[in-house]
Ligand code: SF4
């Protein structure tokens with residue numbers, strides 16, 4: 001019996017196989033539908049969790065965030081979740097832990113900081129630095 005395609009290694013795929021992003025024919029305006037409501041195929045990069053090997057992760061602090069959207073614009077993996085220009089969190093199924101979002105966050109203290117993967121959000125928020133004063 002053939003293996004399900006999700007259980008196959010890259011070297012078991014048939015040469016020239018096409019992997020479609022969406023299930024079935026697209027008869028709607030995809031840009032009008034939020035990612036979680038789209039019918040992605042099992043083999044799309046959206047359905048597959050590709051953040052497993054991350055060792056550090058960004059944690060978001062909503063208390064200091066000013067919804068500037070810098071992190072959303074610069075994330076190379078589209079892993080910042082924003083709705084109606086409001087920051088909502090990080091998509092940990094796809095975030096690779098590159099830290100770019102932290103670099104571009106303009107607040108003082110930053111509203112995104114990198115922590116070890118095993119750190120809970122609650123613990124990370126408890127360690128958040130205070131606002132830096134001029135000259136510090
Ligand atoms: S760490 Fe990198 S991949 Fe993850 S949300 Fe930030 S910019 Fe995106």
Ligand code: SF4
Pocket residue numbers: 060064065066067068069070071072087101104105106107110111112
């Ligand atoms: S860059 Fe920082 S302040 Fe701007 S939306 Fe992202 S977390 Fe919030």
